[in-house]
Amino acid sequence: MKPHPNPGGLSPLDVDDERYIPPPGLDGASIVDRVRRGLTPILLSGHGGLGKTSLLRRVYHELREQDYAVLFDLRSLRRIDPDRVLYDLAVETVQAWVRDGPERQPSPFLVQDLRASDPSFPQGQGRTLSPTEIAIAAWDELTGAADLADSLPLLVDGVDALEPELARAILAQLLHLRPRADLVVTAAPSVSYGPENVGVLDAWRVLNVAPADPETPEGAAFLRSVVKAHGGQLPDEVVDEVVRASGGVLRDLVFLLLDAHSYADEEIDMPSVQSAIADRMDRMRRLLIAGDREALANADGTSGLEIAADRKTRLLEHGLLLEYGRGASSTTRLHPLLRPLLDLT
Secondary structure: OOOOOOOOOOOOOOOOOOOOOOOOOOOHHHHHHHHHOOOOOEEEEOOOOOOHHHHHHHHHHHHHHHOOOEEEEHHHOOOOOOOOHHHHHHHHHHHHHHHHOOOOOOOHHHHHHHHHOOOOOOOOOOOOOOHHHHHHHHHHHHHHHHOOOOOEEEEEEOHHHOOHHHHHHHHHHHHHHOOOEEEEEEEOHHHOOOHHHHHHHHHOEEEEOOOOOOOOHHHHHHHHHHHHHHHOOOOHHHHHHHHHHHOOOHHHHHHHHHHHHHHOOOOOOHHHHHHHHHHHHHHHHHHOOOOHHHHHHHHOOEOOOOOOHHHHHHHHHOOOEEEEOOHHHOEEEEOHHHOOOOOOO
């Protein structure tokens, strides 16, 4: 049996993973700079597979090199409940503080209050505080113990995996920690587009985590480097085809490499890549519904403003429509694997 070229290749990359390649455009340093300038709360928006979690970990690592920061992953919770999420965050904050935080430890009073404030199983002799109150109390003590700033960075991952209504509720709860916490949170397009998200857009600075554009020299060079990091030395025509077919979406690029490796008898070649492409193309075909063809054709190469918000959100969420750039330079293009399906080659 052939060895797998990249076991666990679809997992987010740790900061010391040699396969990590700094992306062009929005990177860890630029987000850290925004945090330092007080340009928070920040919402890192994008569909799955663009590297948001890897980027957030990079930001956390760079912030920790200069100061203290807290990283909280909602996926570590057994149940995500807006009514208690700030309590769970307070617990994680205090635990992280004890493990590797400021030298001055949490006060016994805070620890007692934390135990007494558990919404499910209160215990001990402390004060019974609401989730908001105990979270604020924890961050008040933490920022005081850090003795470096009035606020500290709080990075939250996993909001992008939630249904829109739940995600909006979680985002609203997190805002209670301002101004003690400089928030940087991952989110999906479902909470960053459309009039139903006006509250989010008013409160959060949305940064689009875009695919690397394979039609630009820097984007193509980046994606070729990622292919080499995950797939090793491959023929130029194979690399070019994987880069083109990925549309710059890292998840699609890595999936194509892994599937092509499985299809190949020996080394990855063009026939094995074409088989992998056919699989990904079939997946995309099954996600299309009536009206998508016309909407995608009309949006291709434009700002995408003329697409109905609900359809645009779904197409972005599923990676069928890709958004490149920011602000006035932002453009949308359909995923390259859709072109043959929609006769738009």
